[in-house]
Amino acid sequence: MQPAPSLPLVKDLVLIGGGHAHALVLRMWGMRPLAGVRLTVINPGPAAPYTGMLPGLIAGHYRREDIFIDLVRLARFAGARVILDRAEGIDRDSRHVLLSSGRRVAYDVASIDIGIASGLPGTPGFSDHAVAAKPLGHYADRWRDFVATCGAEPLITVIGGGVGGVELALASAHRLTSEGHRPRVTLLEQAPAVLRDMGEGTRRRLLARARDYGIEILTNTTAARIAADAVHLADGRVLPSDFTLSVAGGQPQAWLATTGLDLTDGFLTVGPTLQTSDPAILAAGDTAHLSHAPRPKAGVYAVREAPILFENLRALLAGKSTLRSYQPQKDYLKLISTGDRRAVADKFGLRAGGGWLWQWKDRIDRKFMAKFADYPAMPAFPLPAERAEGVVEALGPKPLCGGCGAKVGAADLSAALAHLPAPRHGDVISGPGDDAAILTRPDGGFEVMTTDHLRAFWDDPGLFARLTAIHALGDIWAMGARPHGALVQVTLPRLAARQQVETLREVMEALSATLAEAGADILGGHSSIGAELSVGLTLTGRAGHIVTKGGARPGDALILTKPIGTGTVLAAEMARALLPGQILGEQVAACLAVMDRPQHRAAAILAPVAHAMTDVTGFGLAGHLLEILEASNAGGRLALPSVPMLPGAVALARLGHASSLAPANRAAFAPRMAFTDGAEAALLFDPQTCGGLLAAVPEDRADETLARLADEDHPATRIGTITEGPPQLWVDDAG
Template sequence: MQADYPVMRDVVLVGGGHAHALVARMWAMAPLPGARLTLINPGPVAPYTGMLPGLIGGHYRRDEIMIDLVRLARFAGARLILDRAAGIDTAARQIVLHDRPPLPYDVASLDIGIGSDLPDLPGFARHATAAKPLGDYALAWEAFVARRLAYPRVVVVGGGVGGVELALASAYRLRAGGAQPKITLVERAAEILPHIGAGARRSLLDHLAKAGVAIVTGETPVGATATEVALTNGQTLGADFVLTVAGSRPQGWLGETGLALERGFVTVGPTLQTSDPQVFASGDCAHMTHAPRPKAGVFAVRQAPVLFHNLRAALTGAPLRTYHPQRDYLKLVSTGDKAAVADKFGLRAGGPWLWRLKDRIDRKFMAMFGDFPAMPAPALPANAVPGLAEVIGPKPLCGGCGAKLGGPALAGALAALPQPARADVLSGRGDDAAILRAQGGVQVITTDHLRRFTHDPRLMARIAALHALGDIWAMGAAPQAALTQVILPRMSDTKSAETLAEVMAEAAATFAEAGADVVGGHSSVGGELTIGFTVTGLARRALTKGGAQPGDALILTKAIGTGTIMAAEMAVVHLPGLILGEAVAAALTSMTQSSGPAAAVLAPVARAMTDVTGFGLAGHLLEMLDASGCGAQVQAATIPLLPGAMKLAAAGESSSLAPANRALTVGRLMLPEGPLRALLHDPQTGGGLLAAVPAEQAEEILERLRAAGYDAVRIGQVVAGPPRIEVIQSND
C-alpha cells in the first residue's frame, strides 16, 4: 500500500496508449514520492492493437482486448481525467482540454496514437469508420454484425498489413455467422502489401483469394454514401460497411503546440524528449529522428521502460536513458481464422501454430492489466486492542456517501438532540433539510460533505455540490447560497493553491448553474481531500418526505448502483466479461447529472419527495413511508440499475456502508437475499430523486422527465398498510 506523500510535482500522461499504460503500471510498483501521476484519455478503456483482428474475427470478447484505464489508474494511485486533449501551452506548462479548463504539468508525455480516417473525402466522415481510434471501430463493427445481413458488403480502404488483416477477419466473422459477404480491398498503389517480405506477401495473397476478398489497386476513393463508395475511375462499389485503414494521420492539434514536427508527428530524440525537454512522446504519434521506423505497437511497448525512467529523471535530475529500436521485428499477421503468417528479415512461415504463438504473446501482455498484484496493507501491531481488526474490516473504507455513519449509529447520536426552541425554526432533524420561516415562505438549509473517492478534485467538487443540492431540490426549494468546506491533503503551496482554485471554480460553476451563489467557506489541511457545502434554498412551502398517499406512483429519476461500482473500483476488481472502467464512467456520468431540472418537473405535483443517497433506495423509501404512514409495492423489473452493478453485486461487491443499511430494513423489505436486494441497500452518491405523485399524472411526468434527459421510471406504487416494501418479482 502506497504512502501518501505531499504532492510537489505533476507528471501528466496525455493518452492511454500502450507505452503510457505500461508506464502507469510501473509507476504503481515504484511511485515517485512527492510526484502525482495524471492520465488523460477520452474514454475509460484503451484497446490493445494486437488483438483487434481477433475481436473482429469473433475470437475474443471485447473485455479481453481492452486495457481498463480506470482500474489501472486506481492501481497506480493516479488521477484519471476522461477528456480529450486539445493542445499544449508549453510556456505556461498546461495541457489544454476539450471540456474543462487547462491542467498544469511539470513534466508531460504524449501517447495519443494516430487516426486513419479520411475527413477530406465527401461522405466519409458520416458513412465510413476509421480503424483508428480502435475503440470506436470495435463498437461500430459489433453493431454492424448485429444487423445480420444475409449478403453484407464491406469495403476496406488501405491495402497494407492492417487492411489485409482486417479484411480477412471481417470475411471470417461474417461467414461464421451464416452470411455470404462481399469484401473489397481498395489500395491506391499498384499493389497491396508493399512493406512485407515476398514470402509472407504471397501467403497473404493466397489467403485473400481463398476468402473471396476482391482487390482493387491503383484507384482512390473520392466519396461515400450510405450504400456505396465511388472511385477515381468512375466505378462504384456497393458498401454496407466502409472501413478506412489508409495510412497514418497525426492529431491536428499537434501543429498548434510549437513542438517540432515531422509530417505532423512529434519529433523525439533517443531520450524520447520533444523539442521541449519537459515534454516527452512515444508510440505512433512520435517520429524518432535518430531511428525512423514504421508505426507499430512493438516500438511503443519497448519505449515504455525508457519513458518511465526518464519521466522520473526529469523531476529528480537523474541521468536520462536512451532508446534505440531494433532494425526489424517479428510480424504475426492473422488470417481471419485461427492461423497466422509470420514475417521477419524476409523469412516466411505460417499456420495455426503461429496463431497459438500470437495468442500467447497477446494474452501475456494483457495479463499485466488483468489481476494486478496485491499491495499489502499495513499489519496491525501485535498489542492492538481486541476487536480492532473487525472494526477496520476486510475492505477499505468507501468514499463519497458510502463513508457516512450508519443509520442506527446516527439515530442514536441524534436521539438526545432537543427539538427546535425558536419559533422561526419550523423543523430540524428528520427530513432532508431544516425548515426556517422566511418572508413570503420558508428557507431550507442543509449541509453535506464527501470523502475523496476520485483523485480528480474538479470532478469531486461538482459531485459534492450536486450531492448537497439534492436535499434542497428534494424539498422543492430553489437553491440560494452555499458555503464551502474543503480539507486539502498536504501539498506544496503551489499545488495547494492550484487544487483549491480548481475546487472553488467548479463549485462556483455548479452552483451558478443551479441559480445559487457561493458566498464563502472555510479550508484546512488534513489527511485527504474532503469537500462539503452548506446550502440554503427558498420556497413558498417545503415539500417533505411525508404526504404520500395510497395509490400514488413512485418515480425514480436515476439508476442505482454507484456505491457498489465505486467500491469495486477502489478494490481494483477484475471480473471476466465486465469492463469495470466503463461501469465507473457510467456511474460518474450519473453522479454529475444535476437533479435541478427533475425537481422543477416533480416539485409542483409530488406529494412527498426525497433524494436517494447514503441509506440506499430501500432506506430512503422507508423514510418516506414512515413519514407518510403507508407501505409500498415495487416491481423488481422496473428498478433502474447502472451498467455492471448487478454483475458486481452478484460477485459479492458492496460498499462499506451496506451492512448498516441492511440493518435499517430488517423485517420491512420483502425480497429474498440476492444481488437485487444488495443493490437496494447500496449507498448512492449524487443519486436521483424519489417522488410519490398522483398516479393519473405519472405518465405525463415521466415523459417530461425523459425529455429533460433523465432515464426516469415508475418503480411501483404507494399502498395502504404498515411502512414496509414489498418487491414483486416477475414469474417469467
C-alpha cells in the same frame, strides 16, 4: 513510536493518452512509485485497446473484453488519478494540459502517447458514413453492431492496402462467412499495388488468402466521396457499400501542431531519451518520430520504449540529469493473421505460414494482456503488534468508502442525535428529519437550508467537486426549492504550494460552474489542510411551495429518476475488482455519467405534482423510501424488477462487492421489510452518491409525469406504490 507521516505531493506527472507505452509505465509505477509525485492519466475513455488483437476480434476469435486494457483498474493499482477527457493542447508557458471540456491540468513533466488516426477527414461524407480503424475502440463497437444486424450478403469496403487493411479485410470476410453470410469485400488502394512493404513471399501468401475469400482488390484509385450506402471513387465508379472502413495510413492528431513542439510529418520529434524539443515533455508509441532512428509505426516499439520512458520520467521528476537512451531494433517479427486461425510471418526476408504461427501470435498477445488482468498484491500497512481490544473490528473487513458510503450508519446517527433540543426560533418550521431545514420568509415564501460533506471517492478533483455539488443540491431539489446560495468547505491533502493552488483551483472552478448551472452563487467558505481531499457545501434554497417526506397517500405511484448501485460500483473500483465478461472501467464510467446528471429539471417537473419527495443517498433506496413511509404513516410495495440498476452493479453484488456502509443500512432497515434476499435486493441497501429523486405521485398523474421527464431527457421509472400503513416495505420479486 509515531506513525510514518504521509509525504506531501510536490510534483505532477501527467500521462496524456492510454497507449501501450503508458499502460506499461502505469503498471511499473504501481510496483515502484516515486514518493511525492501525483500521477495523472488523461484519456477519453476508461479502457484502451491492444492493437495486436484487433484482427482477431474482428474475425470473431476474441471477445471485446479480451483486447481492452482497463485503465481505471490499472490507475487504481498505480495510485494514479484518471481524468476521462480528451487533450486538445498544451500551454507550455504555464505548464497546463488543455482539455476538450475546457479544463486545465497542471504538469511538471508530461508524456504523450495518444496513438494515431486512420480516418479520411478530407473526404466528403467520411465522418457521417464511414469508420476509421484507429482509434479502434469506436471501430470495434461499430463492427459488433453491424455483424449483429447485417443482411445475408453484406458489402464491405476497406480503404487502404497496407498490412493493416489486408489483415482487416481478411478478418471481416472470415467473420461474416463463418456466421453464414455471403460477404463481398472490396479493398481500395491508391498505389499500383497492395502490401508494398512486405517481402514477396509474404505478399503472395496474403494475396492467395484474399482470393480464397473472394476479396476484390482495386488499385490506382481513391475514394472521392462516401455515402451511406456507397463509396464514390475518383474515377467515377460507384461502389455499393454497407460498411466502409478506412485503414489508409496513420495521421497524427491535429492538436499536436498547436503545441509549438518540433514535428516530423506532424508527429512529435523525439531523440534517444524520448524527450521532445521541450525537455519536460516526452513522447512514445505511434505519436513519436524517432529522429535518431526512424522506424515504421508499430506497437512493438511502444512496448520496448516503456521501460526507458519509465526510468526517464522518474529521473526528471527526481531532478536527475542523466537519462537512458532508447535504441530500437532494426526490424521486428511481423505476424499477420489471415482471417482464420492461421498467420504468416515476415522478418529479415524470412517467411513462414500456418496455424502454428497464429497460435504463437496468440500466446504472445495473451501474455501481454495478462500483465493487465491482475496485479501484484502490494503490502498492506501493518497493524501495531500491541493495540487496544477492538481495533480490528472497528477497521472492518474492507477500506472505508468515500462519498455517501462514508456516512455514519442510520442507527448510530439516530442515537447520537436523539437528545438534541427542538428548534427555538419561531421562523423554523422544521429542523432535523427532512432533506433540508425549512424556515419561513418575510415575503410569505420558504427558505430551505442543508449541508453535505464528502470524502473523495474519485481522484479527479474537478469531477469529484462537481459530483459533490450535485449530491448536495439533491437536498434542495428534493424539497421542491431553487438553489440560492452556497458556502464551501474544502480540505486539501498536504501538497507543495503549486499543487495546492492548482488543486484548489480545479475544485473551485468545478463547484462554481455546477452551482451556477443550478442557479446558485458561492457566498464564501473555508479551506484547510488535512489527511485527504474532502469537499463540503452548505446550501440555501427558496420556494413558494415545499415538498416534504410526509404526505404520501395510499395509491400514489413511486417514481425514481436514476438507477441505483453507485456504492457497489465504486467499492468494486476501489478493490480493483475483476468483472467476468465486462470491463469494470466502463461500468465505472457509466456510473460516473449517471452521477454527473443534475436533477433540477426533474425536480421542476416532480415538485408541483408530488405528495412527497426525497433524494436517494447514503441510506439507500430502502432506507429513504422507509423515511417517506414513516413520515406519511403509510406502507409501500416495491416491484424489484422495475427498479433501475447501474450496468454491472448486479453482477458485482453477486460477486460479493458492497459499500462499507451497506451492512449498517441492512441492519437498520431490513427488519421493516419483507423481501427475498439476493444480489438485486442487496442493492436496495446500497448507499448512493448523487442519487436520484424518489417521489410519491398521484396515480392519475404518473404516466403524464413520466412522459414529461422523458421529454426533458430525464428517464425515470415507476418502481412501486404507496399502500395503507403500517410503515413497512414489501418487495415483490415478480414486478
